[in-house]
Amino acid sequence: MNICFSEGQKQYRQDVRRWLEASLPENWIEAAHWPLLPEPEERAFLVDWERRLYDAGYSGVAWPKAYGGQGLGPVEEFLVNEEMGRISAPESLNTIGRELVGPILLSVGTEEQKRHYIPRILRIDDIWCQGFSEPNAGSDLASIKTRAVRGDGGWILNGQKIWTSYAHMASHCILLARTNADAKPHRGMTLFIMPMNTPGIEVRGIRHLNGQRHFNEVFLTDVRIEDGMRIGEIDAGWQVAVGVLGFERATTRLYRQQRFAEELRALIRQARSNGSMTGAMEEKMGEIAAELEVLRYHNLKFLGRICQGAKIGDESSLLKLLWSQIHQKIARLGLEVLGPDIDADSPVAARFRKIYFIARGETIYAGSSQIQRNIIAERVLGLPRPERRPA
Amino acid sequence: MDLELSVEQAQLRDSISIAFRRAVESSEALGPMLAELGAVSMLVPQEQGGMGLGMVEGVIACTQAGRFCLNFPLAETILLTGALTSVRPEAGKRVLSGLSSITAACDTRREGQEHRNSGGYSAAYLDSAEWFAVLREDGDIAFVEVSRLGQMSRNDLEPGIATGLVGVEPVQDSTAVVSMDLAVERLAILRSAEIVGAAAFCFETAIEYLKDRRQFGQPIGANQALKHIAADGYVQLENIRVAIDYAATAIDRAVDNPGEFEWREEAQQVVSVVLSFVPTAARELAEMAIQFHGGIGVTWEYPLNRYLRRILRIGQSLGSSEDHRRTLVNRMVASDAEPRWQEQSVEKRPA
Structure with a gap:
């Protein structure tokens, strides 16, 4: 060690x-x-x-x-x-590009795709959004219905995506679509690069709980793209997306620990200056401080494994569960420390109002906490799936 | 950066595991068996005839001791044998040959006791250990012969082990004092490792039970209500493991580099992190395992009973989580002496 x-x-x-x-x-x-x-x-x-x-x-x-x-x-x-x-x-405005598209292209993209898109992500010439979720395919992502069929020498896309963050500012979308209706659900999906200015795309905003336009619905009607915009093999989209997602979940979000620690420090300072620091409050803060430290040790352990070339698999669900839950604790602590001043006209109040509302979504997106627990229970601990019960 | 066991350390873990299993299944006395294994001399410096290993290896051994609920004061003995040898060489030899062992006061952090060798202390293994150690905040360790200790009352938190309250008289001929860097912290981490081993045993036993036990036509572990509790248990266990491994590594680094003040500070901070949650988390894992087992879980004979009692006895000795949490808050603020956050009025955006 x-x-x-x-x-x-x-x-x-x-x-x-x-x-x-x-x-x-x-x-x-x-x-x-x-x-x-x-x-x-x-x-x-x-x-x-x-x-x-x-x-x-x-x-x-x-x-x-x-x-x-x-x-x-x-x-x-x-x-x-x-x-x-x-x-x-x-x-970053371009977290989808940096955390999802970049790693996916680097692992399965064509040389041409890599040379074209990777530098544009870094220079933020392109902003990406993620077209995975659909109205009836959230946690159950394999149930997507958006279809991509062969036509005009390329692909014709039809369907609807939802919860598409940044779609209103994005130039490109990484889209998961069904390409094989006969295959098992996980085996019939393909990933595509879809320029957002392609005819047939309609973007409608959805206002986030925090009041801002954060995500969108994206409607696709006969959207035509070339075959060169396909990422990886046909029908292998799920394997690519899930493989990269596991790794990414473990690696790119490690920085959150420091960001959260800075938020906790801000609340400690605030509580000491506004008189809300009681013994009980201090203990609660200490509990979160310890959890943040443990998160840092986990991060360093994963980092060490990545450096040694180890594969990061389902155990990265642990990190997703931890950081999202810790952040919600910090968000609630903000409400306690600020009290009625959470609605005050001050930077610290504005900051923690925003954190509170944003944190609500963090145990939902990128695999809800419940999905993460299923992954840990079934794939890490090997607990059985439900059997069909006698009627 | 590497927080995994090395190949040698993993081998050490496996061979200790095999040996401890043999030891608990045998009817022979534990001490000589452990001595023969080299378990007792692991942390003793090489110049005193030991193996000179560090805290990471100590944690490996104590975790295994917890897994097998070994009735031996392993944490205290492996940590303190070197110190005892330096002031009482003959006594040290007896420990190294497995004829004797060392026990230590449970509460290492009692306020107002910093510079005293006397007082009432709770302790365990009073029937088998020959030396009793009091670890003081200033880093000094006072050794007293168990036979010279004052009256003791037997308690039954862990009936298989002679626990009790002992009175230590003021410094006397039989007291030997020696100092050891970060002794309190090291003992706390080794004891924590023992309860982690015990908690891991409880958790793994429970997971197997969830797979085997069938009700309503399927294994009970197929129920999401239980799966999600189990997943949280896994997270809790991984939290404990990574914290203890990090603490052991941080202590070794601080002890090997006495001049590095920051490393010493970090070692102490990690120990606070561990003590702020590990005793509670380990106990909760045992409680969870009992709940998963249903009726059999609350019987005297089922092994979870012994493990829960082991976790309680050691866990209760590791001090109040509250103190450690406060320490962490203060450290956190101290590490950020220059507040960047300035109060400044801003216009609110219409909702």
Whole structure:
């Protein structure tokens, strides 16, 4: 066992930290910033920030140089993300591109797809959305009905997607569609790249609990795309998506721990200054502090395994369960610490209002907590599936 | 960065597991068997004739001791034999040959006791251990011969083991004092490892029961209500394991690098993390296993009984989680001395 970073890695962390501190907008305050900006300006701000990150070499850290990445390892990627979390740097507009599309293309995309799309994700020339969920296929993703049939030398898509985050600002969608109605549900789906300006796509906004337009419905009517926009083998979409998702769940979200720790620190400061810090409150905060520490140890353990080339499988459900639940605890703590001031006109109140509402969705998306528990119970612990009962 | 056992450590775990199984199944005295295995001398420095291994290996051994509910003060003996040898070489030899063992006061963190060798302490293995250790906050360890201890009352939390309250008289001829870096922290982690082993046994036994036991025409483990509790149990067990492994590694790093103040601080912080949740989490895993077993779970004879009692006895000695949680909050604030968050009025966006 070894819990030390190398001297070179420590130096790298210092460099990232210094760059971030020097490069964030002056008086960078996440909560004070967001509510001030109307949507187009917010978008412009985020795009500008991501380009600067890229120019400084802190984007696509572990992606190959051939496709515009930095060609460094998972440890460096982790360090950059931790440092960004530590100071609550802006979150990417292009998380779908970075966390889902990039890794999927790097693992099964054609050379042409990699050369074209990967650098564009890093430079945020393209913004991606994820067309997986449907009205009757949420947790039960294998039940999707959107069809892709051969036609005009390519594919013709028809159907409806929902909960499509960023669809209103996205240039591209990574779409899961049924290509084989006769195969078993998991074996008849294919992944596609769908440019959002293709005729036949209609996007309707859905307002999130937090008041903002966050996700959308996407309707597809005879949307025609070329076969070159297919990702991976025909009918292998599920295997690709699920394989990459497990790995991604374990790796790309590791930075959340630092972001959450920073939120907890903000609440400790707040409680000490507004007089709400009782013994009981302190104990509750200590419990969350311990959980965050344990999450960090888990992260480091996964990081170590990734460095050794180990496959990350179903056990990554543990991380998803932990971070989403811990964040909801922090969100509730925010309500307790701020009391009636949660509705105050202050950055800290705005910040924790937003955190509370956003955190509601975190135990739902990317596999709900209940789905994660099923995965752990059946695939990690080997508990049996229900048998058909006698009538 | 690597928080997995090395190949050698995994082999050590497996061979200890086989040996401990043989030991509990045998009717012979445990001490000499463990000594022959090298289990007693694991953490004793090489210059004292031991194997000079570290906390990671100590945790491996104590976890296995917990799995087999070994009736032997393994955590105390492996940690303290080296220290005892340095002040009482003859006594150390007896321990190393398995003729004797060391027990220690349960409560290592009692307030107001920092600089005292005297007082009333609860302890276990009072019928077999020859030396009783009091670990003090200042890092000193006082050894007293068990035969010189004051009166003791027998308790029945763990009936198979002679537990009780002992009185230690003020410093006397038979008291030997020696100092050891992070001794309190090391003992706490080794004891935690023992209850983790016990909790892991309970959890795994329960998972097998969920697969085997059939009701309403299917294994009870096919029911989602039980699956989800089991999944949370898995998460809890993994939390405990990773925290203890990290703590053991952090302590070894701090002990090997006495000049690195930050590493020492981190070791102490991880110990607080462990003590803030492990005793409770381990107990809850045993309780969960009992619930999964239904009626058989609440019988005297079924092994879960012994394991639960082992977890209770050791867990209760590890101090209040509240103190450790407060410590963590204070450390968290201290690590962030410069608040970046500035109060600044902003315009609210219309909802």
